[in-house]
Amino acid sequence: MSTFSIDPVFHGPPASANGGYACGTLAGLAEAAGHLTGPAAVTLHLPVPLDTPLEYRVAGRRGHAWHGEDVVASVASAHGEIPDPAPVTxxxxxxxxxxxxxxxxxxxxxxxxxxxxxxxxxxxxxxxxxxxxxxxxxxxxxxxxxxxxxxxxxxxxxxxxxxxxxxxxxxxxxxxxxxxxxxxxxxxxxxxxxxxxxxxxxxxxxxxxxxxxxxxxxxxxxxxxxxxxxxxxxxxxxxxx
Missing domain, CATH: 3.10.129.10 (Hotdog Thioesterase)
Structure with missing residues (x-):
């Protein structure tokens, strides 16, 4: 288990984290914990609070961010290929x-x-x-x-x-x-x-x-x-x- 928090500068809505930043943070924690293989898939169950200690806990092949008794987000290895939009100049x-x-x-x-x-x-x-x-x-x-x-x-x-x-x-x-x-x-x-x-x-x-x-x-x-x-x-x- 590890503890982390999101700095308020990285907000999306005024009182919660930018979704992409929160997902990237979870992906980094999963990679550091060693249970992530390849691209990460992150699900946000609740708005991720700012400047608040959250606990990252590993459960099998998944990781979960907890705020008290609530699961805020989950992360696991992704399956399947991600399509990429054609580039523009x-x-x-x-x-x-x-x-x-x-x-x-x-x-x-x-x-x-x-x-x-x-x-x-x-x-x-x-x-x-x-x-x-x-x-x-x-x-x-x-x-x-x-x-x-x-x-x-x-x-x-x-x-x-x-x-x-x-x-x-x-x-x-x-x-x-x-x-x-x-x-x-x-x-x-x-x-x-x-x-x-x-x-x-x-x-x-x-x-x-x-x-x-x-x-x-x-x-x-x-x-x-x-x-x-x-x-x-x-x-x-x-x-x-």
Whole structure:
């Protein structure tokens, strides 16, 4: 058993963690515990509280994050291949993000895509890609503060970058959704200052849920750095803290 907490700077909704960052943190704990093989699949059962001690306990091949008597999240090895959206160029991504309309953002201070986080978040602005319905893209150049001592962006922040663009493949203003499950595979960590492209595609929607895939590409070479599949669940904003 180990104890961890999420710093409030990494919030999504004001009082809970950004889903991608929380999932990446759980994946890291699972890898450190030695029960994870290959890509991680993380399910968020409850909003992950901020600045609160949580216990990570291993049970067989799974790990669980506990807050008192509640299981907040679970992590296990993923099964099956994660589809990766076809890449777009830096120029295409630039045009897409120029078309991003963040007005009415349900969580404007979100660490990854919040419009009210100048200089303190990832600043992702995923907008519609010309000629590709239900696909959004943006560029992302990691800031120096987001990198570790080795100059590389840590995995949990890469998970964050893969998270929110998927939410913008639907209309989060009209029907807000929160991340429910995320599976990710990281092949290489980008260094600070390197221009990357994030692409997200909507796979399908079913009543309250939406399934999408995201990918992170090296903006210079087009190399796939990481990819993810995510399930989003519609919420009533009045019930989200």
């Amino acid at each position: 830096v120029e295409q991504a630039g045009r897409a993000q120029a078309a991003f309309d963040g007005s009415g953002h349900p969580f404007p201070t979100c660490f990854a895509c919040g419009t009210q986080r100048p200089g303190t978040g990832l600043g992702l602005r995923p907008g519609p890609v010309e000629g590709r319905p239900y696909t959004v893209a943006c560029t992302w150049t990691p800031a120096p503060w987001s990198a570790g001592s080795d100059g590389l962006v840590p995995p949990e922040i890469v998970w964050s970058a893969l998270d929110c663009p998927g939410g913008w493949t639907t209309d989060p203003v009209r029907r807000p959704r929160l991340l429910g499950r995320m599976t990710a595979e990281i092949r290489a960590l980008p260094p600070a200052g390197q221009t990357c492209v994030v692409v997200a595609e909507l796979e399908r929607t079913e009543e309250r849920t939406a399934l999408n895939t995201t990918a992170l590409y090296d903006g210079r070479t087009g190399t796939l750095l990481a990819k993810a599949s995510a399930l989003w669940i519609a919420v009533d904003l009045a019930t989200v803290r």
